[in-house]
Amino acid sequence: MSATFVDFQQVYLSYDDSSAFAVEDITLSARAGEFIAIVGPSGCGKSTFMKLATGLKRATRGSVTIQGQQVSGPLKFVGMAFQAPTLLPWRSTLDNVLLPLEIVEPYRSEFKRRRGEYVEHAMRLLKAVGLDAHAKHYPWQLSGGMQQRASICRALIHQPRMLLLDEPFGALDAFTREELWCVLRDLHAEQRFNVILVTHDLREAAYLADTIYVMSKRPGRIVARRENPLPGPRELDVTYTEAFSALVHELRERIGSVRSA
Numbered sequence: 350m351s352a353t354f355v356d357f358q359q360v361y362l363s364y365d366d367s368s369a370f371a372v373e374d375i376t377l378s379a380r381a382g383e384f385i386a387i388v389g390p391s392g393c394g395k396s397t398f399m400k401l402a403t404g405l406k407r408a409t410r411g412s413v414t415i416q417g418q419q420v421s422g423p424l425k426f427v428g429m430a431f432q433a434p435t436l437l438p439w440r441s442t443l444d445n446v447l448l449p450l451e452i453v454e455p456y457r458s459e460f461k462r463r464r465g466e467y468v469e470h471a472m473r474l475l476k477a478v479g480l481d482a483h484a485k486h487y488p489w490q491l492s493g494g495m496q497q498r499a500s501i502c503r504a505l506i507h508q509p510r511m512l513l514l515d516e517p518f519g520a521l522d523a524f525t526r527e528e529l530w531c532v533l534r535d536l537h538a539e540q541r542f543n544v545i546l547v548t549h550d551l552r553e554a555a556y557l558a559d560t561i562y563v564m565s566k567r568p569g570r571i572v573a574r575r576e577n578p579l580p581g582p583r584e585l586d587v588t589y590t591e592a593f594s595a596l597v598h599e600l601r602e603r604i605g606s607v608r609s610a
């Protein structure tokens with residue numbers, strides 16, 4: 350069993366310092382390399398949870414630690430990707446992927462000297478997601494799925510120990526989404542970074558995550574924790590099995606009972 354990587358202990362967050370909490374009593378821990386998914390109804394606090402995990406927001410009460418260190422400000426060893434790929438339109442795919450290295454230390458001060466090495470690394474990532482032939486293309490020359498692949502490469506370029514994904518595949522068609530599930534599965538299997546995936550898509554959570562947490566509506570609380578019974582890494586065929594459907598149904602029921610509560 351690996352050591353704990355992310356640890357939330359009775360965490361509360363209020364945006365306006367009132368007693369109205371956006372999230373309440375969150376206790377959760379993830380092992381190093383674990384892939385967790387957070388699912389729940391709209392507005393339950395999934396994005397708030399992300400802000401707490403990256404240090405963008407500080408807990409009003411309780412403690413958030415990463416590798417045993419209290420989180421007290423924005424963390425550098427985190428990569429993030431969101432529903433909108435947010436690539437800069439005037440930069441090529443390759444230059445978009447390199448962007449964090451031009452901004453974040455210690456890479457920034459080494460950027461000019463080590464550019465060749467950084468480009469090699471970016472090209473390896475682009476190859477892993479099938480985009481190496483598009484490195485010189487601009488975002489407007491890429492499909493939505495290709496842009497999202499590029500934004501995942503950008504999130505991984507500084508070899509983060511933790512990858513935070515907020516509905517990263519929400520805007521994509523079902524086929525592209527499933528293709529990107531496989532891309533993410535393979536990158537995770539190879540590099541074993543921690544992943545926190547926030548999603549409305551229960552199939553996505555059941556396919557990708559080692560552990561799935563269900564949150565209640567505001568104030569967001571964790572109402573269920575489910576370890577994925579299906580051995581990983583999973584092939585897409587698993588999504589047609591009874592065991593997979595049973596897991597998705599179970600999650601749906603838990604969310605249903607949260608919504609009607």
Ligand SMILES: Nc1ncnc2c1ncn2[C@@H]1O[C@H](COP(=O)(O)OP(=O)(O)OP(=O)(O)O)[C@@H](O)[C@H]1O
Pocket residue numbers: 364365371389390391392393394395396397398567
């Ligand atoms: N900056 C903010 N200031 C005040 N309240 C906020 C702020 N951000 C979020 N909230 C409130 O906190 C609660 C949780 O919001 P959050 O965005 O974390 O939910 P979510 O589960 O990610 O929602 P969705 O699934 O719709 O994206 C909501 O009631 C929201 O109105």
